[in-house]
Amino acid sequence: MNLVAHQLLSFDNKDLQIGNLLGDIIKGNKYLTFPDKIKIGILLHREIDSFTDSHEIVKKSASYFHASQHKFSPIIIDVIYDYFLIKHWHLFSKVPFNTFKNNCYQLFQDRYENLPEKLQIKISYLIKYDWFENYKSIEGVQKTLKGVGKQSKFENNLDHIIPEFEKNYTSLENDFLLFYPKLINHCKAFLHSYSNTKISF
Numbered sequence: 001m002n003l004v005a006h007q008l009l010s011f012d013n014k015d016l017q018i019g020n021l022l023g024d025i026i027k028g029n030k031y032l033t034f035p036d037k038i039k040i041g042i043l044l045h046r047e048i049d050s051f052t053d054s055h056e057i058v059k060k061s062a063s064y065f066h067a068s069q070h071k072f073s074p075i076i077i078d079v080i081y082d083y084f085l086i087k088h089w090h091l092f093s094k095v096p097f098n099t100f101k102n103n104c105y106q107l108f109q110d111r112y113e114n115l116p117e118k119l120q121i122k123i124s125y126l127i128k129y130d131w132f133e134n135y136k137s138i139e140g141v142q143k144t145l146k147g148v149g150k151q152s153k154f155e156n157n158l159d160h161i162i163p164e165f166e167k168n169y170t171s172l173e174n175d176f177l178l179f180y181p182k183l184i185n186h187c188k189a190f191l192h193s194y195s196n197t198k199i200s201f
Contacts, residue, residue: 108126
């Protein structure tokens, strides 16, 4: 799952949100240096990624892109699933998407000085170019993946995914709608195992 999903799956807990954001760059046991709820957020990020990457529905979605995108298929699905999450936002959040987005951006700015430099750079670009907003449209998805392609050291054609996206649009949407409720339940169960930390959602 991509940025929007990771933030929504933090269930409006600011420390979990920051941990989920840190999860992209904090590897191994380095998470142990953080406060408890941020540690759990980092572990939650890993749990989301692990559950998603191993799930048969997600593998099915990725298979639509295997012929042309090969190993980049899972990256494509991460971004496309955020697109469908925003499209069906009313099913999964009582907070309007724009309010949620602005709250996330404000949180990132509020905690900016306490974050690693690598993440500060990412946040600066995220807010400047309004990444969350990009995920709302097919064109924005293409723009996002084109940027990923430019940063990759491997040859790719991530700037040409729209035809296959549109060809498999209905199947991808159905896959997402089947998968995401399962991911929500998995995350809630994971967080319940840390009930002594008084995390609510």
